[in-house]
Amino acid sequence: MENIQLFVPTYRIDETLAEIRECLQIGWTGLGFKTDKFEKAWVEFTGLRHAHFINSATAGLHLAVELLGEQGGWKPGDEIITTPITFVSTNHAILYAGFTPVFADIDESLNISPGSIEQLITDRTRAVMFVGMGGNPHHLRAVMQICRNRNLKLILDAAHMAGARIGGFHVGIEADVTVFSFQAVKNLPTGDSGMACFADAALDTEARKRSWLGINKNTFQRTAQLGSYRWEYDVETVGYKYNGSSIMAAIGLVALRYLDQDNAYRRQIAAWYDELLAPMGGNVTPVQHDPGSSRHLYQVFAKERDALMVTMNAAGVYPGVHYKDNRMYRMYERPDADQSSTRKLSEQLVSLPMHLRLSYADVQRVVSSIFAFYARKE
Numbered sequence: 001m002e003n004i005q006l007f008v009p010t011y012r013i014d015e016t017l018a019e020i021r022e023c024l025q026i027g028w029t030g031l032g033f034k035t036d037k038f039e040k041a042w043v044e045f046t047g048l049r050h051a052h053f054i055n056s057a058t059a060g061l062h063l064a065v066e067l068l069g070e071q072g073g074w075k076p077g078d079e080i081i082t083t084p085i086t087f088v089s090t091n092h093a094i095l096y097a098g099f100t101p102v103f104a105d106i107d108e109s110l111n112i113s114p115g116s117i118e119q120l121i122t123d124r125t126r127a128v129m130f131v132g133m134g135g136n137p138h139h140l141r142a143v144m145q146i147c148r149n150r151n152l153k154l155i156l157d158a159a160h161m162a163g164a165r166i167g168g169f170h171v172g173i174e175a176d177v178t179v180f181s182f183q184a185v186k187n188l189p190t191g192d193s194g195m196a197c198f199a200d201a202a203l204d205t206e207a208r209k210r211s212w213l214g215i216n217k218n219t220f221q222r223t224a225q226l227g228s229y230r231w232e233y234d235v236e237t238v239g240y241k242y243n244g245s246s247i248m249a250a251i252g253l254v255a256l257r258y259l260d261q262d263n264a265y266r267r268q269i270a271a272w273y274d275e276l277l278a279p280m281g282g283n284v285t286p287v288q289h290d291p292g293s294s295r296h297l298y299q300v301f302a303k304e305r306d307a308l309m310v311t312m313n314a315a316g317v318y319p320g321v322h323y324k325d326n327r328m329y330r331m332y333e334r335p336d337a338d339q340s341s342t343r344k345l346s347e348q349l350v351s352l353p354m355h356l357r358l359s360y361a362d363v364q365r366v367v368s369s370i371f372a373f374y375a376r377k378e
């Protein structure tokens, strides 16, 4: 029997190659052309005000923190309340810009709890960084309210949230900046790329310069405007090489056409898992998602997690963990983290295989491997 992997990206190959072929034919693979098209398509799809295509969500989060900090006059060491249960990019972005991550607690939704945020606000708090774990928007609106009431910026790390909605509206309107990831194993896969969506027009403009080394006009615009390549430009700041490419945008444009359909299938897989795991009682508890979740992940709390994962591997099933408490990494170590409720939750976390190639029979096989483990123990 074939192994069942945690993630396998699915591409519509012929359609994607046709989109890439256009880039190769006209001889334009870089910034502009398909990146402009993808940005427009993303704005139309999400209803967000702006979308800037970049080479990763990590880059976008860096730009988000840096530009909000500049606009708000934040000082080095000012605080951003964030989650310890995330991919390290989220918290690295805070450090890149010279600010201090302050770790809130998560609850059973795996998102930071509004109550925990309230307790951590000081006169140095400038923003909240919210991660919608596995695509789950739970608590996002409540956190937006806290940010409004306390005059804090809200940065949404929406790396798992392409196509996630609240009450029919795409997530992101709540935040000052929303950053999506289109990395290869996210739910809108390209190779590596992302989208930084600033609510403020001036910050969107600034982000476009900052992600192109501080240059004040992109090459494609200059070419398009003047009908021939114009070499002259100005450089305003020390920017970065963070722009996305037309090849990645070409892949993303096709993936976007199928995103709602694909997320619906993810929710179907989640419903199968929910149903088949229901008899597990207290050994395995699925994380509940709000209805608009993109279902990038299907996570459970499992007793004896590490031993369970070894048994599943022996059956050819490869689950994962999202994520280890970041405070278990040397550079984010915090003295009081070991006793936290967050640590206890994170130590039980397992992500079950979740991707578009899974059939109902595959889901049954994953669940059987879990049943086998707990049955053996009794």
Ligand SMILES: *Cc1c(COP(=O)(O)O)cnc(C)c1O
Pocket (backbone or CB within 6 Å): 055, 056, 057, 058, 059, 086, 087, 089, 090, 131, 157, 159, 160, 180, 181, 182, 183, 192, 193, 194
């Ligand atoms: C993947 C991920 C990122 C980083 O995305 P890249 O596009 O790979 O830089 C950031 N935050 C979270 C929660 C992620 O899962």
